[in-house]
Amino acid sequence: MPVVDVDPDELRELTGHEEKSDDELKDDLFNLGLEFEGETDDGELQLEFAPDRLDRLSVEGVARSLRYQYGDETGVYVPNTNDPDWTYEVAESVPEGRPYVTGAIVRDVNMTEDVLESLIQLQEKLHATMGRKRAKAAIGIHDLTMLKGAGLGDDGSGHSITYRGIDPDGDRFVPLDADSEMTPAEVLTDHPIGDKFGDLLDGFDRYPAIYDDLGLFSFPPVINGRRTEVEAASRDLLIELTGTDQWTIDHICNIICYALSARGGTIEEVEINYPAATGPYKTVGGGLVRPDFGIDTKHVAHDRIETILGVDFEQREVADLFARAGLSASIVDDAGNAADVNAVTDGDGVVYAVEIPPYRVDVLHPMDLIDDLGRAYGFNELEPRYPDIGTVGGRHDRTQLEDAARASLVGLGFEDLLNFHMISAEANYDRLNIEPSATAGDGDRRLVGAGEPVEITGPYSEDYTQLRTWVLPSLLMVLENNTHRAYPQDLAEIGLAAEVDESENTNVAEWRSIGAVLARNDATYEDAKARLAALCDDLDVDLETPPTEHPTFIDGRVADVVIDGDVVGVIGEIHPKVLVEHDLELPVAAFELRLEALQ
Amino acid sequence: MRLPDSQLAVLEAASATEPTPVDRLADETELKPETVTRAAFDLRDDGLVTIAERTETTADPTDEAHDYLESGLPEVRLYRAAIEADADDAVELGQLIGAAGLEGPEVDIALANFARKGYGTIDSGSVTADPDADPDSDPEADALATLADGGSVDNDAIDADLLDQLERRDLIVRREHTVREITLTDDAVTALMEGIETAETVDRLTPEMLTSGEWVDVEFSEYNVEADAPSIEGGRKHILRQTADRAKDVLVGMGFQEMDGPHADADFWINDCLFMPQDHPARTHWDRFALDVPPIQGLPDQLVDRVESAHRDGVGEDGDGYHSPWDRDFAEAVALRGHTTSLSMRYLSGFAGADIEPPKRYFSVEKVYRNDTLDPTHLLEFFQIEGWVLAEDLSVRDLMGTFEEFYAQFGITDIKFKPHYNPYTEPSFELFGEHPTTGEIVEIGNSGLFRPEVLEPLGIEADVMAWGLALERLLMLMYGFEDIRDVHGTLCDLELLRETEVLH
Structure with a gap:
């Protein structure tokens, strides 16, 4: 979750509450x-x-929320523009992968080292969250006085910059933290920041670039030029954002404008000229004026607020709580005329029209407004109550069977184990002396444990590359890791195993498998068979063990586990090759079968 | 008076005037020494004998010493060989080794002790024997011979320095042991004079005794009931299973039905139904375990359309969607579930086949998979306790009351609800509780009311409150484990699992 560093002195100054101690501030913030x-x-x-209130990613936004919470400020505030x-200007050459741009001019900011630091932090946190590490939105902030924009009008009035796509080696500029000119392609290979964000331009024929009259000054989403770097002495700023979604970059722009407005800045609109009103610009139109401080309105029923919070409110209480949340509620009467929202009534049947300020990016539904209201009221003020709802509890058939089989195994003296479902191919097949998809002697049936692996795409660890196809590999690893512990070690596990099976809608067959090992000086086939027979007796199924072949086990001491006529597993003495592979120095008898066979 | 055979035999063999050692009584009674000892202690408890204990040191010659007793000490053999070769002058060592029969390390042993004992001098490989030395009265050889003949350290007054020297040469092993000597008391003398009958004692009750009725006349020998018995390991249910079962019991008791469903599932059920935007950081390659299998088949088309519409445009008149891409191919990709909320979605949508008319309570305690760094508190696979309640007009207060009740069953009280953000619930709360033993405030779960964007596409008109919690966290709270890897997985420590207290 995001962490924001906030200077408590600045917070006191911006909230106008110099008297608040650090501890009081911490409580208010919680x-x-x-x-x-x-x-x-x-x-x-x-x-x-939590990453919902991105407008609080800097001290200015936190202070604003506190001022509403304290009741120092009410209503939705929109800065003058x-x-x-x-x-x-947006050229047709702009890369398809990054078509949108937005921005604003902010003049007369009371810039200091602290304000600059806060601005840089806000920019970084917005990149990390809503900007999806700059993939969705990248922010550039520039010292306006260092820019020279060509006039557009006939009389030479107005200024412009141009967003276009250029050949990766098509131009040169001096990026931040560098002393010499580089092409965008060179930035990606030679500049430290290029390494971090170069991936975002994979597959781009043309790289995004922003120009003024003097040339290239920004290479989004990677780095700005050094010429327009913002310093503590900068007063007038040009903000530009590029990205893959207009709404996203517009709202990030709003959050930045509000923060700078709190630092004394005056917001000045900019015009965006897209090359067309078609293609990617079909939904946004060919020409825009930004920033867009339009206020959204959503409607919330008084009754819904009461059922969700479980509290009866008067209408004016609700209006007050909305105000403390930095929102603004109003109502209209049945005739469609504005009515007094602060009236002392029980609010039954009332629907509030709630105005949402343009820096909020988290309000998707009226339910989000009820949550804001609950926070303003204080959720911990609510009295918990146990709901008066009658339902009947019960267990799933599958887990009941699993419990019965586990109880039987534990009664037979097995220690119940719990291992990971993910495993490596080596541990699952090779170390058990089998190969994936190997078949049993007669060739028409797959060997127990030799199912086709369900593999993890691009695994992160060589120990976990697939789901296990049987349980015995896990149990042998436990034996391997516990040779220093007392014997006998009689272990059993009932757990998930899986294999690729295209007849399943997920293409993965999953089942619970029972694995059991007896590791002791005198472990024999007979010991394993005795316990398997007892388990089958407990669950009242018929067991047969016709001889079979399986490379994990010693020839002549291995059998199919046949229950009610179906082959459902294997039982035998583990082959010395497998034992030695697991550094075991005593015999192990084992069996494995599908849980569902005991049904 | 009636006494068991063995006790009577000991009484009869012992004397009232002369303390008799256990070994001698054993010889006389033809009983095992331990039987005599046990009988003696029983007699003492009855006031019939006194037992005096003293510590005796024995020194047993080693195998090496026994060899020398036959062939002579190496230094003595060297001396004899040197005298034989030339009693007056120096002799080359090389000539003597064969004559003295010294082999391997015996050469060094002979040289090391030759001069020490005054058998002569050795200079630059030449041996000069002292003709006045007396190899027939070597104190070390004599002491070894005495000990080998059954002599004792104390009785034969063997010098302590000499014993030290022999021990340094690894020729003896010294041991201390307790000697018990038995003396009859006056009561015993009186009882013997009055006559004591024997009672037959038996070691084991046999089936024959029971059928023959012989058991009536026998006395059972007493066992040392305080002695340690051999340790055995019974089977036991894994402690994480025990914890899971306890959670299941609590939930069933609270009216919850158990859910079951696939571990490998479509992203649609795992994330899209939960209104998780497709570009959410938790859905990137790094956080999930995508599986290398073809996409899921047979997703319900209408539901997919409604879910896509919720993502793009939101639900309800005032609803807004995400400004994120949405692609059906991604929704159909199969991955290991990152939470069991995929089961809740399958059930709430009706896809799992269960009736979903309100009111309903459902739960599961099942495995989920997250790509995290393995450390003492994080595993790639862990169990999630998941629960939800479907009913008309649920409030945040109902949610709080339900979770307080659940956690109280585990001794966790005074729960705090911290407002939180989840893409799938609103309002949302992180749950914090006080650790039952340390008093520390710890996070114990995440909860909320499912958003309309989750419920409307599923066709649910009532409210649903839900929560999730890692079972391992509950386990660590209850048992105080510090490293979850000792418990769960193939690195588990069997001893820890065997020795952990059973909680109830």
Whole structure:
């Protein structure tokens, strides 16, 4: 979960509550869902929170939420915006994989080292979360005074920058943290940051690039140019975002604009000129004005709030709680006229129209507003109650059978084990002296344990590359790892085994398999057979053990486990080759069979 | 008075005036020494004998010493060979080795002890024997001979320094043992004079005794009932299974029905139904175990369409969808389930075949798979306790009351509900509780009401509250384990599993 570093002094300043102690702030923050994790070396609070309220990824957003919570601020606030002076031209050459752009101009920011640090952190956290590590959205913030935009109008008024696609070696610029000019392709190979984000441009013929009159100044989603680097002395900023989804980059832009507005900045709109209103631009249109501070409205029924929270509210209480959540509720009467939302009524039948500020990215449904309201009320204020709902409990047939078989095995003296379902091919087949898909002597039946492996795509560990096809390999590994422990070691496990089977709709056949081993100085086939017979007796099925061949076992001391006429497993003395492979120095008798055969 | 045979025999053999050692009594009574000892202790408890104990040191010659007793000590053999060769002058060592019959390490032994004992001098490989030395009265050889003949350290007053020297040469092994000597008390003398009858004692009750009625006349020999018995390992259910069964018992008692379903499942059931956007970080390659098998067949088309629509456009009049890609191929890809909520989706959709008219309670305690770094608290496979309640008009308070009741069964009380974010529930809560022994506040689960975007496509009109919890976490809380790998998986320690206390 994201962790944000917040300077408590800045938080006091931005909330206007200089009197709050660090501990009081921590309590207030916990109620917002921000958990204090620790302090940085500089004394900043490290706050962890779930990745829904991305507008709180910086001290400015956290302060805003606190001001609503304290009741210092009410209603949905929208910063004033000035009319556009800059235009973002988008060329047809823009790479298909990254078609969208948005942005804003912010002037007169009270920039300091602290503000800059907070801005950089906000940018990083937005990249990591909503930006999907820059794959979905990449942010560039530039010092406006370092940009030279060509006028567009006949009279030379206005300025523009251009977003286009260029040949990977088609131009040169000096990237951040570098001293010499590089082409975008060289950035990917030679610049430290290129290594981290180069993958995002895999398969691109043309690389995204943003130009002003002086040339290339931004290479999204990788790195900005050094020329326009923002410093503590910068006052006027140009923000540009590129990405794969217009809504996403627009909302990230809003979050940044709100944070800068809290630092005294004035927001100035920009025009976006797409090359067409077709193709990827069909849904967004050919020309846009951004940032888009439009307010969304969702409707919530008073009765639904009461059933979800289990509390009876007066209408004005609900209105107040919405206000504390930074939302704004209003109602209309039956005639369609605005009514007083703060009226003292029980609110029955009322539907609130709730305004949602443009920095919120997490409100998809009215239920999200009820959650906001619950947080403002304080969920821990709610009295738990046990629901008065009558239902009958019960176990699944499959696990009841498993329990009965396990109880029988434990009664026969086996220690019940629990191993991983994932295993390596080597442990599952090779070390048991069998091969995948090997068949039994007569050739028309697959050897027990030799099922076709269900393999993990691109496994991360060589110890776990597939699901096990039987249980005995796991039990032999336990014996191998416990040779220093007292014998006899009589172990059994009932657990999942699986193989590829295209007659199943998942293409994977899964079943519970019973595996058992007797590791003792005098373990024989007879010992295993006696216990298997007792198990079959307990579960009231007929057992036969006709001789068979199986390379895991000693020839002549191995049999098919046949229950009610079907071959369901194998029993025998483990072959010395397999024992030696597992560093075992005493005989092991074993059996394995499908649980369902005991039904 | 009636006494068992063995006790009477000991009484009769012992004396009231002279303490008699156990060994001698054993010889006289023809009983085993341990039988005599046991009888003596029983007699002492009856006030018939006194037992004096003292510690005796014995020194037993080693095999090497026995060899020398036959062939002579190596240094003595060297001396005799040297005298034989030339009583007055130095002789080359090489000439003497064969004559003295010294083999292998005996040469070094002979040289090391020759000068020490004053048999002569050795200089640059030449041996000069001292003609005045007396090899026939070598104290070490004499002591060994005495000990080998059954002599004792104490009785034959063998010098302690000499014993040390022999022990250093590995020619004897010294041991200390307890000697018990038995003396009759006055009561015993009186009883013997009055006459004591024997009672037949038997070691084991046999079937013959029972059928013949012989058992009436016998006395059973007493066992040392305090002695340790050989240790045995009974079978036992794995402790994680025990914990799972306990959770299942609690849930069944609370009216929950158990679910069952596939471990390898379509991403559709694992994630898409749960309104997890397809570009969610938890759905990337690094977090899931994708399987190398063809896509799932037979997903219900209408349900797939409704789920896709919820992802793209949301549900309800004011609903919004995600601004994320959605692709049916990804939904149909098969992976190991990252949570058992896939089962909840199969059941709630009706696909699992169960009736889903409210009210319903369902649960499972089953394995899930997540690609995490293996460490003391994280495994790639673990058990998830999953539960949900379907009913009309459920509230957050019902959710809180249900979970308080569940955790109280495990001794975890005073639960805190921290507002949380999950893509599939709203409101959502992380559950925190106090550790029953350490008092630490620990996370014990994740819960919430399923979102409308989850329920509407499934065709559910009532409310559903759900929660999940790692069973291993419950186990570690209950048993205080520090490394889950000792318990679960092929690296498990059988001794730990055997010795862990059974909780009830």
